[in-house]
Amino acid sequence: MRRPLRATALAAVTISAALVVTACGGGSDGSSEDGAGGGTAPAAGAQDLNPHPVNDLRQGGTYKVAIQQWINQYNPNQTDGTQGDASAITALVEPDLFTFDAKGVPHSNPDFLASAKVVSTDPQVVSYELNPKAKWSDGKPLGVADFEAQWKALSGKDKAFQVASTSGYDQIAKVEQGKDEHEVRVTFATPFADWQMLFDPLLPASLNATPDSFNKSWAGQAPVTGNAWKVGAYDKTAKTITLVPDGNWWGEKPRLDKYIFWAMDSRARTDAYLNKEIDEAPAATPEAYQRLKGDKDTDFRIGARWDQVTLSMNGARGPLQDVRARQAVSLGVDREALATVAGKDMPFRPKAVNNHLFMPNQEGYRDNAGAFARRDVARAKKLLDEAGWKEEGAGKPRAKDGKPLVLEYVMPADAVPLAEDQAKLTQQMLGEIGIKVDLRKVPADDYFDRYVHRGNYDLTQFRQVDRIYRSSSYRDYRQPDGDNAFNNYGRVSSPEVDKLMVEASRTTDISKQIALYNEADARIWELGHSVPLYQRPQITAIRKGLANAGAPGLGDENSVRIGWLK
Structure with a gap:
């Protein structure tokens, strides 16, 4: 599945929605002998992604997943952008500065950060050393202007910005360039324990420039991207959003050719999966689990999610x-x-x-x-x-x-x-x-x-x-x-x-x-x-042969390594 929602995820999702320690890998359904809920819930840190090295994967192929509604707002920091699937798509196409291990611990993402650390505690100052190769789809490098605009938009000082949260941003005193154009320094007026939560994803300065651009310019689209994936097509008639690899991406290339999100009726997901129209389906409800567990082409992957x-x-x-x-x-x-x-x-x-x-x-x-x-x-x-x-x-x-x-x-x-x-x-x-x-x-x-x-x-x-x-x-x-x-x-x-x-x-x-x-x-x-x-249990029915995806629990999937086994 997609990268789980984190700092900006906010996400409320309906009970019927699907999203998002050594992995179990094999796809056992984890049932007790009587199949009646007698098993033990997975502990924190449990995830099941069917991990494989990239050499085991074929290049190309499509991964099709269902989402619960057509996305009307792609700005995850705007009050209407907090729906879970929207933030999940944004996390794939915009810079994600930190990734999470199975225990939910954040780590700097080297595709975007050479380092990120607290360099002073009184006042608290965080230094972000940016990867010099990182740039937006419009060709502009990631830099201090993006950090500063995001801070100002989310600080809560200008009420015209319809922000979903000001947490952390309202504690920043200043954002400034460091020793060169690749270092950004953020100084806090008061300490903020979860500083890694901020600027993740990082969004372009153009989005955060004015209340109008913040509230409206990403309605129904993400016009500027900066990750391994970009949006290849929005098809509102078919209700699909197709992501494709960005040819200008500086990091490891995705194994897949297409990553398709299909908005469909929640009740239709199980049928769509069994008909091989999508490659994963939520199996966390009794009716879905019972229908899906008999499919021989299916793995059940189970994790411990918040x-x-x-x-x-x-x-x-x-x-x-x-x-x-x-x-x-x-x-x-x-x-x-x-x-x-x-x-x-x-x-x-x-x-x-x-x-x-x-x-x-x-x-x-x-x-x-x-x-x-x-x-x-x-x-x-x-x-x-x-x-x-x-x-x-x-x-x-x-x-x-x-x-x-x-x-x-x-x-x-x-x-x-x-x-x-x-x-x-x-x-x-x-x-x-x-x-x-x-x-x-x-x-x-x-x-x-x-x-x-x-x-x-x-x-x-x-x-x-x-x-x-x-x-x-x-x-x-x-x-x-x-x-x-x-x-x-x-x-x-x-x-x-x-x-x-x-x-x-x-x-x-x-x-x-x-x-x-x-x-x-x-x-x-x-x-x-x-x-x-x-x-809610994290139980995902997923097509056999799909590697490095499934139930990440508190961690992240690496979307460029999701692929089909040779």
């Missing part, structure tokens, strides 16, 4: 503006039951998550759910009583001031059966505490752009992925700034959470940093921001 299925609550409209109503929803949902449904007939059962910021198999994970760890119908009902929502009799929704307690649960029209089953279970669970839930299906291509990103829902379920840099989660919980909600789509926040998360991002002592993030998480639970459900 991938959280989340029930988002909108605190900016309707009944959920009241924290007591949000807390009642948190207590009314049986997360263990939803995780069990997700693990039915799967190789292993997903783990319920009691932390918004860390995965259960990740260093720093603490159970901060407290009173919200288990379903508590009695307490949920009491909270609704206190909020003024009175019972109206068996089978009827509660009411206040003559209005029934009704929430709209928005979901994409192409949601897979698991997502529908879980929505109906949530509807039933909340009905038992007196909340009526109306399920509303919306066009898949509109789900993020018109509903999630705009806060046009009361409840919705999506995935948050690849928050490996701890500070990258800040955008999900920070206080909105006017019309800009960043990634806090439900606009639930507090000054206290902001303070704790910003302080954590400035703390270089890892143990203190972890403690601050966990303190913030406990407050997030009390706010009723959202309900983290479980860690």
Whole structure:
């Protein structure tokens, strides 16, 4: 698959979406003997890419993958560019300064950086030594102008830039040229622990030059690139984006001739894979896994990804503006039951998550759910009583001031059966505490752009992925700034959470940093921001014979080495 989403990935993806220690390699499906979820979930650092040296691969060939919607915004730092597949494509065609190993540790990418290191701690100064060969598709070399423009656009100082996150950039004091045109020095006003998160991907100065160019010039296209791949064709009719090797690339040449992304209905992916129309398909839902496991031309590749299925609550409209109503929803949902449904007939059962910021198999994970760890119908009902929502009799929704307690649960029209089953279970669970839930299906291509990103829902379920840099989660919980909600789509926040998360991002002592993030998480639970459900398994069905691709877990694939065995 494509390079997983990292620093700018932000990404929320629908539960039905596919993305993205020694590799297991052989493609075993990892099932327990009874095939009913008895296996053990992979540990942090687990990945399965079927690794092979390039000499084992033939030159040429096409790799076809499915994405969940046509891409309308290719600027991953813009509020509408945070959809997962868009950022994944951008990461293949733009400079990725850092790559990740299986443990999720970043390393300088030599194609773009000769080195990157902290050269001073008071103040914190980072020196980037650029590869002199690195250049943009318009022929301009990568340089200080690109870093400076990206910093200024994402600093948060000019509100006309519709930025998805300012984390880290708002702590920079200056960006300047170093000893020559190939060195860039970034000086921080306050320390920033996750400094490798910044400028990755690096984007051209032309994109970040003005609010208009930032917000609009990459709508539907990536006009300037700078990596091994470039966009060969956008075909909106066929809903395909075709990447081809860039002939001006200075690094190792890709083994593939084409890398094709095909936007299709989520329900169609399994059929498309079995019909050999695409070369990989998500197998992380029971119905998909059971259909795919009988295909003899298929490997199952399993990794441990930062991938959280989340029930988002909108605190900016309707009944959920009241924290007591949000807390009642948190207590009314049986997360263990939803995780069990997700693990039915799967190789292993997903783990319920009691932390918004860390995965259960990740260093720093603490159970901060407290009173919200288990379903508590009695307490949920009491909270609704206190909020003024009175019972109206068996089978009827509660009411206040003559209005029934009704929430709209928005979901994409192409949601897979698991997502529908879980929505109906949530509807039933909340009905038992007196909340009526109306399920509303919306066009898949509109789900993020018109509903999630705009806060046009009361409840919705999506995935948050690849928050490996701890500070990258800040955008999900920070206080909105006017019309800009960043990634806090439900606009639930507090000054206290902001303070704790910003302080954590400035703390270089890892143990203190972890403690601050966990303190913030406990407050997030009390706010009723959202309900983290479980860690979604990374299970990919992939065509036998495809090497160096599959389930990277916390790491990266090297896209130039993805290819077909001889």
